[in-house]
Amino acid sequence: MRLLRTLLPYLLLAVVLAVFPLVAPVSVVNVGVYVLIFTIAAVGLSLLMGLAGQVSLGHAAFFAVGAYTQAILVTRYDWNLFLALPVAILLAMLLALVVGLPMLRLRGHFLALATLGLGIIVTIVVRELEFTGGTSGIYGIPKPDFGGRVYNTPAEYFWLLTPVVLLAIALGNKLKNSRIGRALGAVNDSEVAAECLGVDTFRLRVKVFVLAAGFAGLAGAFYAHWLAVVSPEASNFPLSVSFLLMVVLGGLGTIWGAFTGAVLVEALDEGMRALIPQIIPGASGEVQLLGFGLVLVLVVILVPGGLAQLWNGLVRRVRGEREDPGADESETPAALGAELDDLLAQASPPPAGSAVLSVQGLTKRYGGVTALKALDLEVRAGEIVALIGPNGAGKTTAFNIITGVMPPTEGSVHISGQDVTGKRPNAVAALGATRTFQNLQTFTSTTVRGNVMVARHLRTKAGLLAGMLGLDTGEERRTAREVDGVLTATGLQQHADRPITALSFGQQRQVEVARALALAPTLLLLDEPMAGLSGAERDHLSLMLRRVREAGLSVLLVEHDVAAVMALADRIYVLDDGVLIAEGDPASIRANPAVIAAYLGTGEDDDQLVRSAAVQVEHSDGGDQ
Numbered sequence: 001m002r003l004l005r006t007l008l009p010y011l012l013l014a015v016v017l018a019v020f021p022l023v024a025p026v027s028v029v030n031v032g033v034y035v036l037i038f039t040i041a042a043v044g045l046s047l048l049m050g051l052a053g054q055v056s057l058g059h060a061a062f063f064a065v066g067a068y069t070q071a072i073l074v075t076r077y078d079w080n081l082f083l084a085l086p087v088a089i090l091l092a093m094l095l096a097l098v099v100g101l102p103m104l105r106l107r108g109h110f111l112a113l114a115t116l117g118l119g120i121i122v123t124i125v126v127r128e129l130e131f132t133g134g135t136s137g138i139y140g141i142p143k144p145d146f147g148g149r150v151y152n153t154p155a156e157y158f159w160l161l162t163p164v165v166l167l168a169i170a171l172g173n174k175l176k177n178s179r180i181g182r183a184l185g186a187v188n189d190s191e192v193a194a195e196c197l198g199v200d201t202f203r204l205r206v207k208v209f210v211l212a213a214g215f216a217g218l219a220g221a222f223y224a225h226w227l228a229v230v231s232p233e234a235s236n237f238p239l240s241v242s243f244l245l246m247v248v249l250g251g252l253g254t255i256w257g258a259f260t261g262a263v264l265v266e267a268l269d270e271g272m273r274a275l276i277p278q279i280i281p282g283a284s285g286e287v288q289l290l291g292f293g294l295v296l297v298l299v300v301i302l303v304p305g306g307l308a309q310l311w312n313g314l315v316r317r318v319r320g321e322r323e324d325p326g327a328d329e330s331e332t333p334a335a336l337g338a339e340l341d342d343l344l345a346q347a348s349p350p351p352a353g354s355a356v357l358s359v360q361g362l363t364k365r366y367g368g369v370t371a372l373k374a375l376d377l378e379v380r381a382g383e384i385v386a387l388i389g390p391n392g393a394g395k396t397t398a399f400n401i402i403t404g405v406m407p408p409t410e411g412s413v414h415i416s417g418q419d420v421t422g423k424r425p426n427a428v429a430a431l432g433a434t435r436t437f438q439n440l441q442t443f444t445s446t447t448v449r450g451n452v453m454v455a456r457h458l459r460t461k462a463g464l465l466a467g468m469l470g471l472d473t474g475e476e477r478r479t480a481r482e483v484d485g486v487l488t489a490t491g492l493q494q495h496a497d498r499p500i501t502a503l504s505f506g507q508q509r510q511v512e513v514a515r516a517l518a519l520a521p522t523l524l525l526l527d528e529p530m531a532g533l534s535g536a537e538r539d540h541l542s543l544m545l546r547r548v549r550e551a552g553l554s555v556l557l558v559e560h561d562v563a564a565v566m567a568l569a570d571r572i573y574v575l576d577d578g579v580l581i582a583e584g585d586p587a588s589i590r591a592n593p594a595v596i597a598a599y600l601g602t603g604e605d606d607d608q609l610v611r612s613a614a615v616q617v618e619h620s621d622g623g624d625q
């Protein structure tokens, strides 16, 4: 049943595409051929832009490399179509790899500008080189001819392209819902959180950039055969804009949108060519670009989710569904069961008492501000250690350096004996240390379950190809089961399928904790995990952290709730103005005059706070198990 539901849209599209050339006039089928060719390229761009959030203004450059390679191999070297095709795809991918390695270190607008530059460079190169036919390009590319058929009419070529387009959409969809697709989406939502869960964002970006170029190269090769001529126009800016418009109009993040976007853009293209000269007499050249620009601006302002947003809204309205399915209140948050133990057993902590985290002489200066001065800190296996201090004391800075989010000015960080000073967060996560964030860093484009799934990245293997070809079903099923276990253990099961943005601030914080736990870390760094939680939720979290400690794992906790810290921590470090002013067990910290003066205070209210912390400690000593 599920398989049928997955296959149904493909079957429907296959039927529509098969019938279309029989009922439409030849001139329309001819436009349809371009729609199918451009859809293939747009699927690649959709993966790059919609999933990985990388804007490319030079997608046509790879399209042109595919087209030129195919044209040259077929016309000059008499290569067979099918022999030339993989070379065309591979050369487009090779160019993407070579330019992607330096370019993908750029972000946002800079990357868009760099890809724009790439498009211009490729246009100039193919125009100036004699080998590529100069301004007139390469002529005489034959129509494909195999299996006793010549694909020389729009209808024949349309039918030839149909399975290729269906396959491209299927591969894109498969990838989107795979381990790599989830990681890409996560990088797009919060790069820092994805990296702290072990995602190597740079490698992933390069991979998807290269893959997107492969789709463009394939489309370019088919374009060359259909047009019979390839000229520098194949790499120029207007074509890159058309690809961009297809993806945005269809809906960023949806692969089906590549097809609907291509249909719309080609229809617009035809319409604008006829309409604009009537509105602006004498307008000539690429007049349709005026209309494209206008449509792009309107879509971004009015329906940023493109056609997919309109379609999803319509489907929901017809079915009478709400955007947030709400929590299934019949499910009560489970007590900490075997699921948590199973999860924690996956971590491989060092022997009890040995150092999991060792920080030495850590200093961080931001210009004139010294946020952290020569901090020494150690967390041993099976310990909960707290880092406390007034606002601006340097706690988050310490977290950021330990987890590789920023490098220190001086000092070193070792995790399980390995030097990770200045390493990227994904390298730190690979050693078993992950974190939550003071300012929420959830993956907002997905559900609660989707957030936690990303945390299994390091515990799973399926790569880009395996995901795209659907060779990951066993692993995916196992991951889904394990994530269900994590959600049950953390009391979030009833929210599993809700969009994360529909949850309260406190609930989102709990998802961050669940997500960090799902990695089965040896060291869990929690930045103010109690903020926004109700009393019951705080108790649940405390219980969970004790269970983590019992499993021999370690926790480093930044928390303003002094009572909770006193009740939970084995040892406490106190920072004030970037300087470590005390370290010891809760009792000694509570009695430390320097700590009382700097943080706990000596006022009546604060005395009460300290007393309440003491009461909590006594209470927890007895009721802990």
Ligand code: ATP
Pocket (backbone or CB within 6 Å): 366, 369, 370, 371, 389, 390, 391, 392, 393, 394, 395, 396, 397, 398, 438
């Ligand atoms: P809080 O409890 O309010 O979160 P904190 O103990 O986590 O505070 P940090 O956020 O580490 O403190 O900040 C320590 C000091 O460093 C503060 O004086 C802060 O203003 C400064 N600081 C932090 N980040 C930066 C930055 N990116 N640039 C300049 N100064 C910074």
